[in-house]
Amino acid sequence: MHTETLPSRQALLHDPDTLVVYRDPVPTPKPAPGQPGTDSDFLPTEPELFVAVLADGRVLGFNGHVDLGTGIRTALGQILAEELNVTFDTVTMVLGHPRDVPNQGPTIASASIQISAEPLRRAAAQARERLLDLAAARLDLPRQRLVAADGAVHDAEAPDRRLGYGELLRGRREDLKLAEADQVPLKPRAEYTIVGQGAARVDIPAKARGELTFVHDIRVPGMLHGRVVRPPYHGLDRGDFVGRSLLEVDRDSVAGLPGLVEVVVIGDFVGVVAEREEQAIQAARRLKVRWQTPRDLPALNRDEDLESALRALPAQRRELVTDEDSEPPEDGGDTLRRTYVWPYQLHGSIGPSCSVASLEDGQLTLWSGTQNPHSLRADLARLLDLDEGDIDIRRYEASGCYGRNCADDVGADAALLARAVGRPVRVQLSREQEHLWEPKGAAQIMDVEGEQDADGAPASYRFVTRYPSDNAPTLALRLIGKVPEGEHPFQMGDRTAVPPYSYPRRRIACDDVPTLIRAAWLRGVSALPNTFAHDSFIDELAERAGDDPLAYRLRHLEDDRARAVLQAAAERAGWVPRPWPALARGEQDDGWREGRGLAYARYVHSKFPGFGASLAAWVVFLRVHPESGRIRVRKLVVSQDAGLMVNPAGVRHQVHGNIVQMLGRTLKESVPFEEGRPAAREWGGYPLLRFSELPEIDLVLMEAPDQPPLGVGESTSLPAAPAIANALFDATGVRFRRPPFTPERVRATLQAAGGARR
Template sequence: VQPLPDVFVALLAEGRVLAFNGHVDLGTGIRTSLAQIVAEELSVDMDCVTMILGHTEEAPNQGPTIASATIQISAVPLRKAAAQAREHLLAMAAAQWGIPVARLRIEAGRITDADQPERSTSYFTLLAGQKIVLTLDPGDVPLKPASQYTLVGRSSQRVDIPAKVRAEPVYVHDVRVPGMLHGRVVRPPHPGRDGGDFIGNSLLSVDQDSVAHIPGLVAVVVQGDFVGVVAEREEQAQRAMRELKLRWKDIPPLPAMDDLETRLRELPAKRRELVRQGDLDAAMGSAAQRIERTYVWPYQMHASIGPSCAVADYREDGLTVWSGTQNPHVMRIDLSRLCELDEGKIEVIRLEAAGCYGRNCADDVVADAALLSRAVGRPVRVQLTREQEHAWEPKGAAQLMQVRGAIDEAGRLSAYGFQTRYPSNDAPVLALLLTGRIAPEPRVLEMGDRTAVPPYAYPHLQIDCDDVAPIVRAGWLRGVSAMPNSFAHEVFIDELAELAREDRLAYRLAHLPDE
């Protein structure tokens, strides 16, 4: 059977509408808002629409769920697909009745002849006994004008809330599959590291006899620095995790972090010039008043409300994982590399979790479960401990911002120099590092420049980003480097407003060029 291409909208003869999006709902409510968009274009009730999000076998690959881009970018083909389906159904009804499409009206999935209201049919009656596959039209599909909206732009009840109120199994932690075992991992004594020759080969020995007495123990799995235990019951796996005796190499200490500003300044950097406007040095030299400030943004934990969890089922014909990742299709690539398995044989079923914005351990625990399931040949559920979650999650990166600026004699903004450095990488999946599948070489990412350019009109402007390698395993918390940079801009203009003896809000508005 020839597989279908990516599907965005499917109307089923029994009266249901399925809609597919590659992004996932991280608590922002896109499962509801995307359903609103589809229901609006099709003119059906919201109850008819079921959203399938992030499932690699069903939803299109639209990249990771980041940058608040779901509605503004990845919802566009979904909206067009719904509109195209509507137009096709209208054309079918018009042909059946021998009348122009312009005479037809739609309400709640029913098409009616405006001139003869007794003549009416539903989408699903039209589709009965047929299978119609439409290719998404890249051109201008007629979209419903906003003036006719009845759903979009109006408050709608969140579709995910009822199941949560009733404590139905909607989280990845709730997944249970036949024959499932329970796994736990034993992490090395170097939490948070992603660099150094010791990663992947710091384990000296494992005393398997130290847990041989535990009932229900199925296996102790060792691959490089990755260590896990599998048991029939969860409490047995927990006990084995605690009692397993291991010897590790001595781990070199981290650089001193008690003076974070100095540590950040010392990092070797490659400077990127982002903006050069006017003559900053000359303007600073002739300014009526000038100040210099340094802002330090600390490392932060995501501190998810619950530790991460995943279930994996490794079989001869492929791998299925149940995951709380925000990057299902990227997760599939990492699992392919980890397990040396063709990407097409890996299915990622995305369920809700205890948060995952900016990468907590949601991806790491999926890889843990996959390795353990492959080792024992049965489905394995892995639950991290809270200590493992918080010690090993990629920390929200620290950031250093050095700012100098000036105002003229009239109190107007004159000059602004801004340098930012952001020691982060993409915090690769932990099992890839611990097993030695990838080298522990910290990558320098050019990501510290988000919102580095201020929104205010400084005649003389110089903006630089110093790209640096990470100190510890660090990702992003929210907005990558945007929050610290914006914080620095806003606190600094507060100080300039004080120098100019102006109200802080009025001063901002006077220097915002964007209406």
């Protein structure tokens, strides 16, 4: 069902024949210091809806998160249908439209099912209980004799005696204020019939039929087309040149072009508007713009520059965990010191970002693919000096991002151009603009030191991670000078900073540093590189102890669920214990070597110490050709414990997507630089994994229906890189500490180590 066919918000708030569960309007939640969120003082004036039951049998659910292709629209609908005891096909979820849904923050951190679904479930249970009360009064029966099922209330002693929810609501209006968590009886999990069952995703049929689904397809009456001309400091939003580099725009260079409506210049923001899309593209290419050459750019040109550039950033040290006696031995003997470096990577949305904006009578309407609707609304209010109540964001599906791409940036571009010309304007970025300007997944450095006791067990672990991050402000705000340069880095580097393994003495710290280039969160955030360090290091400790890497990990994992996840992957993979230093099977006749590796992680996120999402483990079997540096991943076994899986089919989709993306990120993906600026302009400069490179994938989705549901959007990605790196060591006897493991990187690493070892 499409939201356009649903009752208006005013009808839901005031019309009869309706039951709603709501909460009073609340101020925009303030993010914790150093954490992502919405910077706004806006206070809505109308209640926030969670559930609406209509007399015609339909049920509406409202959630502040959006579906990024993750399938949460389906899973949230299952939760609502289960708790309210209605059939799944009667449920429609409304997601992400700020005027219609509660403000539950950005769609990040794998929190949609684990966190933001909780009030929806509670509201559904509250609605069910009220309907049972209404039926008891109407039927003049004791409440305990009644049962809710299939959208109706039944007399348990006379099953044919029933009242549908619609019948109970005709001529009535029921407004229920959302109860506290301990005031609503929730349905026992033993009675679930919808949650925990595989459900076909509700968004797929419309996509398969080519119906209007994506924001790129939006067309509105009177719409013009816009294109932007970005400054030469692409990929940077920090430095005194930002917003101050434009010297001249030669409007005569596009005079007389067919269909040209306007050239818009505000600070360093330059855009053109035309009647047709190809006319706007031509005008943007022809427009002559003179810029001041930016100075003091980051010292980035070669791969080798990344570590030194990151270390040169001013740091604010945060001690996260400090155990007594965590200092290294005075003699410094037997201390293992390692540094791991993670590259900048792209979100790489397949379709460049797009938005349509219309500003009429002081009211802005924006059609957007944002994953942060409430935050974007606050940014647009600041950009255009509007009240947030005068902004309506209509969220449509885009082409995915798993982090922050240019979806918010292009929305601001469209809003500025629409204001300038007084008509709706559609803006779509070029592939080059999307690649160069998206906030990159941040690079990271992890420094590790540790010792073992006389028996080879982990004795101490000292870990410092450095992750350059801020809130990646919407680009137009920086280009026109609405947002000054920020010098306060975000505290985002501490995700999964504490290793899962048992170390008697630990000192864990995070160096919060400002951005080097424009960067924001990408799937796994800092937890992914941190895990790469943790699980590469424990593999080295197993080697030094002369132990099998699986047995060593199991001995030093205290969490029973973690041990079970790791064992499940190893058993499915047919792991045979093999103590170090014996390498795999040596060099084959064709010059290839075979290796296996494994890794475990649990994604721990949000403000430190945070909370955990799913648990995951990888076992990798690969071949590497030392002479050419080529790697072929032959087989993967991945296990995951996501607690109660609301939609096991959706979880399987998520895990598969994670695996494919992480193979590409580990083996291929790294943003190249030229003269301090990102240089990937098209897919040829940023290769992705090919279908022909996909290995055999075997999934073990562990059943834990008695446990709360855990987020699955990111956890599977964490063990990928260390498992592959550990398999490379198994094959070559050389450690790899700097992804991506391209043929060039493999050859260079082996050469520096004196070649692959027997």
